[in-house]
Amino acid sequence: MQWKSLFQKPFHSHQRLQETPLQLESLEKRQLLAADGLVIDINAGAPSSNPDAIAELNGTAFFSASDGSFGFELWMSDGTSAGTQLVKDIRPGSQNSDVDLLTNVNGTLFFKANDGSNGAELWKTDGTSAGTELVKNIRPGSSGSNSLSMVNFNGTLFFHANDGCYGYELWKSDGTSSGTELVTDIIPGITGSDPRYLTNVNGTLFFGADDPTNGEELWKSDGTSAGTMLVSDINPGTADAYPLGLTNFNGTLFFRANDGSLGRELWKSDGTSLGTVLVKDINPAGESIPVDLTEMNGTLFFAATDGSFGFELWKTDGTSAGTERITDIQPGPDSGVSGSGFDPGMVNVNGTLYFRGNDGSTGIELWQSDGTSAGTMLLDDINPGAGGSYPILLTNVNDTLFFRANDGINGTELFVLGEADVPFFVTGSDDGSGRVLVLDENGADQYFLFPYSQAFTGGVRVATGDLNGDGNTQIVTAAGPSGGPRIRVFDLETGSLSSGALIDFYAYDPNFTGGVFIAVADVNDDGFDDIITGADAGGGPHVKIFSGQDGSLINEFYAYAPTFTGGVRVAAGDVNNDGMAEVITAAGTGGGPHIRVFDGNNTIGFPLVGPATDFYAYDPNFTGGVFVASGDVDNDGFDDIITGAGETGGPHVRAFSSDDGSMLHDFYAYDPSFTGGVRVASFDYNDDGYDDIITGPGPVSGPAVRVFSGIDSSLLTSFFAGDSQIEFGIFVAGGMGTLPEVPFPTSAPFSSSFVSEDSDPPEDVNVESPTAKKSWVDDAEAFFQSAEEIDKLFSGLGIE
Structure with a gap:
């Protein structure tokens, strides 16, 4: 299980991509739910939202919280960042309605709130803003009836309230104004018996109440005035027993009380005076x-x-x-x-x-x-x-x-x-196959799938993330060369096509067959991870960002000169610690090893200024292309930039600090004489707070996945992703997620895995719409004011 926080899902360094796999931080690998322990940071940053009064309605959590703009109001959450939202601003503006005592009665949630006019009164909700309303102004004016206890008693709400005439007494409500009424006036007049800790035990309502004769003692009610009576005077005379913690245990009431001799100890009651007895004097x-x-x-x-x-x-x-x-x-x-x-x-x-x-x-x-x-x-x-x-x-x-x-x-x-999240790896075959393999933290096969036709052998690039905001991890695939620029999204736990706005679409013109690189991250801080694509060779260095929330095109731009035909590789990470992911690009084959960082949420994809946002990862004369990933390998709050040299460059891996631009790691993932290049990804594999570096070799090599420590680049683990004799090379991704309880069969026939035989474009997808945002080439003058600046940005790429 993994911790989740619920508000304004901040992009954290533990949401890794692939060229950056997303990871929701596991508070235990072990057992807890969600990114950095929160579902969402409702009141962003260090200020607290102070959620209170949590209760369930129709499988959803309702509670009181403040996001810093509204006061303490009614919120709801399904346990995901995207599914956490304000229900209603009952007291408009920044003042508090102080929602409290949320109590579910047959699908209606009752609670106490103050709208600023009527004081703290009885309200109800069906979970919608329109269905959230005052039940009754029990105490007219601004003082409020101010209940301190509510319970579902046999399908009716019973509660404690003060109407200004009888003091605090026992009330009930069917959810209507006319059906909200006093049950009994235990102490006649304005004083009130203050009935609290209302508890239903097999059709009997128990509570503590105070009368002048017996003090605060244990009472019960059948819901009528005549059936409301003292159970037992535990502390004889006017002294108080202070019954507290009333709990139904196997049809008997258990509670804490003080009989005046033994102090506060454990008691139980069957609803009669003789049957109200001490369980044990635990502390004699x-x-x-x-x-x-x-x-x-x-x-x-x-x-x-x-x-x-x-x-x-x-x-x-x-x-x-x-x-x-x-x-x-x-x-x-x-x-x-x-x-x-x-x-x-x-x-x-x-x-x-x-x-x-x-x-x-x-x-x-x-x-x-x-x-x-x-x-x-x-x-x-x-x-x-x-x-x-x-x-x-x-x-x-x-x-x-x-x-x-x-x-x-x-x-x-x-x-x-939530459910147990564990480390996992995803590999996509390079040119020669179209298979995607999912493995556990030890490298054991869990299942495989063919995102495209089994006949397709152009390779598959992979990434992971949570695109639909449901708190579960998805696998994102992109077709390599000779396939169309098709992106597909699968559930990690089931291997089936996922749900959401982005499931199956073409990132570029369907006729483009150069292949696509992908990354996944939340670039606009809306609680949904987005898909970032980079066109491979022949497509120009064309980057696009698609919204995980609604599938729209958030942004598109050219990372380098539009005439460059070597393609562009992409990653994403929060390199400036602003809570949102930036887009990281690397030039493909034929260009210099040029790394650039862009503000993906900016309407024109403007280049970011920083210590490691525009640099050469290797010798500027190297033209084999660069693979790129991002992760906080030094645990300083800034996602760092990780590079892997492309073909002819050797399996050379480097990591650069986004905080100061220094080189954090510099090593060869495989034998230095290997010339197939190295692909990279990052996530915190061993749960030590430092993101680690994941590598996969290029062609021609066996599918050897290796994991290197983010602290000192020591080798943490290594394994073959499938048959060690297959030498296609692999792309890698990984993170934390829920794997199938029992691994799917992975031997022939392949009926247990997803196999696509669909070669037709999906319906109702038009990412090349005339209404899409203008590209970099359309608005070039808005980016650069002179040819001198263009020359400065693209020098060393071998592009005139």
Whole structure:
């Protein structure tokens, strides 16, 4: 699984391409979800969006957050950056509506909010802006009824409110103004009984309430005034028992209470006075203060202290003998579990218990347990070091864990725990075959596919990314020479054609057969990775950028003089640390080893100015072409530029710092006498925070994939992508993603893999539309003001 943050998906160095494979950073290779731990950075940068009150409606998470422009308002998320959005600005402008207490009742989400006119009142939503409305102004005027507790009780909302006449009492609502009414006035008059911690246990509503005779004690209701009554005066007389943490465990209410003698301990109740009893005096010398009561697999888990150890993880089967500590996470009297008496600090998701733990070295972080000591462990150090990420609001949304945390970079934002992402590699055959092979982190074949006809032997270039914003990785392919400029997109996990705006299209005139190079990255910060293409030999150095969100042509330009016919290779990376990917180009065969960087989001693809944005990667007289990738190999926040020499140049790999232009790495990936060249890609293969360098040889060589450390260029792993005797050469990509649970069969016949026999253009695709943006050659005067500047930019390329 991999961490995802949910707002404004920033382009991070861990979103690698191919000539740059995209990687969503895995907080564990191990187990966590999404780029740098966030789903999205709602309030971009260090300021926090402080998401609150997470709840599920129809499989989607709803919550309160502030993006810095609006106040705290109602948001929704499907767990992806693209699927995270504001539902409604209830209190227009920058002021807060303070959405809270989100409660799902039969497909309607009730909550408390303040629109600036009516005070904090009862609202509801169906998940749309138009369907988000005030239910009733219970307390007319601006004071608000200000509920502090809500629950779905047998299909009706029950809640705590103050209408200004009866004080805080028990109310109910069917979602209409007329159907919103007081249930009972427990303490007659304006004082109010303050009923809170409303909990449904098999058709009985339990809660804590305060009356002048008994103090704050345990009450119950069947939903009627006559059926609302005191359960037990646990702390006799007017003293308070303070029942808290009310939880349904196997049809019995469990909770924390103070009987006046033993302090705050674990209790249970069957709804009768005689059946309301202490479970166990866990801390005989003091009080155990149990919190975060959570059922999982027939056992009740909670945090408590027995006086000898700090707050640690406990469990009970409902008996005194069956109540025991599971493990001592932080040895000694210090607490290993950071409980929360109010916000959810522990949750069961698919039979795994997640909670806030602290082992004394990582700070308060997200932990998991299967209910045993050996199975209790740190899930990930989201905020590395001793600081802690302080995860809270742990919520099960459609069998997915959502929560709030602070990774130390993006502030307090929304996180989600998804499926296990692991390192993977994708290789595309060079001229001689049209096969794409997917391999796991050890180089074991997972499956292969033929993106185009099996008869096509012009080779396939590959990249990876998330083009449709669903949080899952896709494989992007481009046909090599002798094929049309066709781009196709496949799901990594299934090997089938993907969904989204960009699935199957021609990047250039369908009659162009020179081949296409590709890269994938989010150039415009819209939460969708985009496809960057470069025409190969014969097409001119023509670069295009297509939107992953809607398929439109974002930009196109010529990276070098339009008359140059050697083609252009492309990569992408955030070389200036602005949160968006820039387009990196390298001249093809016949030109000098010229590297340039462009602002892909600029309407004219303007060249970027920086320490490593216009330079020669090798001797200017070398004309074998250059392959290019990008990755943050020195972990400084700037994606660096990685180059591989083309044919006749030897397998020479270099990496240049985007921060200061210095050379970070300089080595030969294979025998220096090999003249087929070397292709490059980058991602953090070994999860050490440094992007590593992936290489594949050109022709004529076996498909030997090698991975070199971003720290010191040492060899981390190597393997053959398929038959070692096949000498076509390969293109490489990789990243983090979800592979098939069981590898597809990869021996003949090939029916288990995707095989395209379709040689016709896809329908309804017209990337050469007359309405497309003008190219570099159309607007040349807007780029360069003099022939002198052109000469300066293209000198050394061998182009007059």
